[in-house]
Amino acid sequence: MSSIPPGPDYDLDDLRIVTGTKELKALFHPLRDTILDLLTERAATVGELAEAVQRPASSVAYHVDVLAAAGLVKVVRTRKVRAVEERFFGRTARTFYVGEIRPDQVELIENYLNRAAAESEPALRADRLRAILRHARISEEAAARFWRRIFEVVDEFSSLPRSGEQTFGFVVGLYPTQQPSLPAQDESSGD
Helix, strand or coil: CCCCCCCCCCCCEEEEEECCHHHHHHHCCHHHHHHHHHCCCCCECHHHHHHHHCCCHHHHHHHHHHHHHCCCEEEEEEEEECCEEEEEEEECEEEEEECCCCHHHHHHCCCHHHHHHHHHHHHHHCCCCCCCCCCCCCCHHHHHHHHHHHHHHHHHHHHCCCCCCCCCCCCCCCCCCCCCCCCCCCHHHCC
């Protein structure tokens, strides 16, 4: 059992609905997304984040500033290190959820399923990919209820204690398709 506490070591909101263009631009950038992901573990300095992503601190500082300007991260504590005040950044919410967007904002949003497909390719080749794809003809209301349950599973996954050496990805999607479905069964046919 890990002694690392589950989730961040600072206070944050459970959920923040993201709909603004500034927020979307900040959120849907690969490096900024990685920074936000790292901050689900604990608050971190720009130096720690730069070390984790193997990028120059100046580059990481720029992206942290973009996230802060969009209200997605904030300084959660400071400490003095040799006359310099070191800032620790944390997320403002455990989960950022994209709300209703305008047609002009669609191009700002990444299809996470595309990214997950690319990320999962090495796991597929190594027979370490676990995936299921199903289709079901259900009502919009049933889909909304199901998505709320999936959201709870995603939150559980994100809250698992950090341990081990490997980082795992978890992607979920719910979307309308053109998948065919059988016609309603004729009850008089005896089938």
